[in-house]
Amino acid sequence: MGEVECRVLGGVEVLVRGRAVDLGHARQRHVLAVLLVEVNQPLSAGKLIERVWGERAPRSAVSTLYSYVSRLRGSLSTAGAGLRLARHSGGYEAQARADVIDLHRFRSLVARARGARDQEAGELLRQALVLFPEGDAFPVPDTPWFTHLGEVLATQRQAVELDLGDVLLRQGREAELLPRLLPAVAAQPYDERLAGQLMLALHRQGRTVQALEHYQSLRRSLDEELGLTPGAAVQHLHQQLLGAGGQAVRPPEAGVRPEGVVRPEAPVPPVPHVVPVPPATTDAHVASGPRAAEPVAVPRQLPLAPAGFIGRRLEREQLAKAFGRIVVVSGPGGVGKSWLAACWAYEEAGRFPDGQLYADLRGYDAGAEPLPPSDVLRGFLEALGVRADAVPEDQTAREGLYRSLLADRRALVVLDDAYDAGQVLPLLPGTPTCTVLITSRNRLSSLVVGHGAISVSPAVFDDRHAGELLAERLGAERTGAEPEAVASLVKYCAGLPLALSLVAARAAAHPGFPLAALAGELADATGRLDALDTGDPAVSLNLRAVLAMSRRALSAPARRLFDLLGLVPGPDAGVAAVASLAGVPRGRARLLLAELESAHLVHQHVPGRYLLHDLVRLYARECVASDEAGERADATARFVDFHLHTAYAAIELLDGAHTPFKPERADPPAPGCAPWTPPDFTAAHSWFAEEHACLVATQELALSAGLHVQAVHLAWTLISYQLGAHRLPEYARVWQTALTAAERQPASVPRILAHWRLGHFHALSGRHSEGLDHLHRALVLAEDAGDTAGRAHIHRTLARIWELHRDDRRALDHATEALRLYEELANPFWLANQLNAVGWLHARLGEYAQGRAYCEQAYTLHVKHGRPGDEASTLDSLGYISHQTGDHAAALGHYREALAQFQATGDGANEADTLAHIAETLTALDRPNEARVAWSQALDLYRSQDRAADSDRAEAALAALPLE
DSSP, rough: SEEEEEEEEOOOOOETTTTTOOOSHHHHHHHHHHHTTTTTSOOOHHHHEEEEEEEOTTTTHHHHHHHHHHHHHHHHHHHHHHEEEEEETTEEEEEEEEGGGGGHHHHHHHHHHEEEESHHHHHHHHHHHHSSOOSSSSSSOHHHHHHHHHHHHHHHHHHHHHHHHHHHHHHHHHHHHHHHOOOOOOHHTTOHOOOOOOOHHHHHEEEEEEEEHHHHHHHHHHIIISSSOOHHHHHHHHHHHOOOTOOOOOOOOOTTOOOTTOOOSOOOOOTTTTOOOOOOHHHHHHHHHOTTTSOOOBBOOOSSSOOEEEEEOHHHHHTTOOOSSHHHHHHHHSSSHHHHHHHHHHHHGGOOTTOEEEOOTTTTOTTSSOOOOHHHHHHHHHHTTOGGSSSOHHHHHHHHHHHHHHTOOOEEEEEEOOOOOOHHHGOOOOOSEEEEEESSSSSOHHHHHHHHHHOOOOOOOOOHHHHHHHHHHHHHHHHHHOOOOOOOHHHHHTHHHHHHHHEEEEEETTTTHHHHHHHHHHHHOOOTTOOOSSSSSHHHHHHHHHHHHHHHOOHHHHHHHHHHHOOOOOOEEEHHHHHHHHHHOOHHHHHHHHHHTTSSSSEEEETTEEEOOOOHHHHHHHHHHHHHHHHHHHHHHHHHHHHHHHHHHHHHHHGGGTTTTOOOOOSSSSTTTOOOOOOHHHHHHHHHHHHHOOOOOHHHHHTTTHHHHHHHHHHHTTTHHHHHHTTTHHHHHHHHHHHHHHSSSOOHHHHHHHHHHHHHHHHTTTTTHHHHHHHHHHHHHHHHHHHHHHHHHHHHHHHHHHTTTTTTTHHHHHHHHHHHHHTTTHHHHHHHHHHHHHHHHHHHHTTTHHHHHHHHHHHHHHHHHHHHHHHEEEEEEHHHHHHTTOHHHHHHHHHHHHHHHHHHTTTTTHHHHHHHHHHHHHTTTTHHHHHHHHHHHHHHHHHHHOOOHHHHHHOHHHHHHHOO
């Protein structure tokens, strides 16, 4: 394998020329394991902490993580390993060829085997199994992420064993296979694929009687233990053996699995962002961005696996024909569409080596508008490896890039809860190698007619399957003891899986209660969910009755929390936000959420974050609407204030004390609200990333609740995160909401602020005239209000916009006016920044003496009054001026000092540009070898940032350098 080997399968180890590198203690190794699993993918510190420590993260987790990475870097550097731990803004990335890591090599071998002929496929699968030792797939700490990964890897290894068995059978090597099959079948007696392999191997060895006996044993076990019958594939094989008459039975064709087999129960989806790299891949190939001809990230986006799936044999047989097709699973709410789709997706995840994309389209979510396709495309593109700032703003361009990245790839796209075909059409990959699985309450007939989609319509359960679901959840002994009560429960639930699951949860919570008592309680519940449209009034009636019964069974505090959750506007909510919503301590909120979760009224879809099924949320909204208006208003205020005050604390860590238009805090927060204070920059950035969708929804809640000041302030707290993540559509959305709120306030500052930010958005989006219109409105308002700081900030933005529009002279006019206004204010930070801006624009116009004078003044102010790193941009400007005036030695000094500061603050974009400037200056100094190093470093960063034009420029400069 070469000089470097990285191992994560069965243990974490790095070998350099056969010698192990000292990776430190176990927890430090676990940090490296996470980075290796997602090699060449930046990970935020927040994600690393969650994965390594789970909910047991120490208060000092960020600093501890930093020290671990620092030690690992030292060990790897000393050993000369071809593995680099790079720091990014807010996180880290392991940079290496993916094929030096056993996990990625394993997956690459398996992917190659699936497209190879039997002889080559068998050898590739054997090589994969050699990499993956028996026993624990990933013996690491018991955190949700590592547990999830271990289950994934165990499932993948088992699939390789099965694939190798098929190959050996096709090659007539059943004698070699039998010793492996016997213990495997004993360990997994219900796996029909294993059973079929064993039956065929026994038959081929002249032991047909034993093969038939094994089928009978399998049939009895399935019937007695699970109440099931063998699948169609095994039954067909049994019939072939009965009529074989000594003739050999033909094994499955290469690459084809028998349909209808039972695979390991609810396999867990693979971990996100694993990038298998073909063996011949070069370093340059790995580092490059997601262009059409190069590998992209392999997303694994399926949510947590559903449990206890039963029945649906007909629907699963229909889905077995789905590969390479569009499938629409339609039916009323609560019928189990998502349940069916998720279980099938998990069972067949191995058939999609290029990944699984998933999106909840919120088509029928009572608390939110359907998700726009453009938002979904952004998420999919980022999951496929496209950096946020490289996602096209144009919808057509997004669709084209999405389809290009999926061209000829075997991927699964799951679109859950679609509203109509118009929402879905932009998300279709357009390639027969991909499978699209859509769930909707709408039949989406146009997809069936116009795109050849398969239509699958799961019905409510019949009495037998409904009874089986209750027996599976409660135990056959309990349900068998009260058949009449079970029949009543089945009747009242009308065969709706959601209702049956809620009843089962209620009964399971009280194992000593007779089921007859629950049936009697349910019989007394009346009413209906007026807004619910399942297409069946009886189902609507009984679902509401089931929900009412579940709610009544809660303790009074949990019942109150359930009602209040009807106010939550976003897709989910974290524990801290829920605690403030209810006005209780976080520990108490966790206990109440656990009670709701045990009743199946909430779902913890990721650790610490909870959501409600859309039908349950609808019911919760109805319940909270009947509560006291004052209680609703107080809870809304607490929920809004939690997000606002936490965001205040976070933005101060991100932006410091001198952010323009910084509003006064609406202190104190509402009584009972307990905001969180992030400990450092990394935690603040991670919080914004995790809560972004909730913050946007909470701002709209604030507007609808008449909390207009909070609505504007929430928009202000999102400026840095949304611009840094290049989330321009959301940026526009929050500022449009903010403008509506601002216009309902007498003060002029909120309106100035909203027009300023909307002008900035339009300019960044290429709508120059609209941007200028908003900015001039803001300027008039600021002048009327006598707001000197506001006028200065707006002129500064106007200068930047004219610079983007390539009118440097007009830009300089606005920058000079901004400088004049800043000189009236006692803020040296603002003044220093503007002196640099004026100096830079003079330099762009070729007026180098004036430019240097302004920039030197800016540098002096930054050194005297600023924070470490504030002067980096000014040093870069001074370097540019020195280079342009022929003082290359001085330019090199300025650039190198600026580079060190950009690296220290994690500013990767400016780091890359400054490396390019250094390379240009070294070339001018006739130092081509050093220039080559600087250009190569810049090129690596440009590629990692998907800056295609800058990458091309760096490549051209490298090619033009003379060889020494």
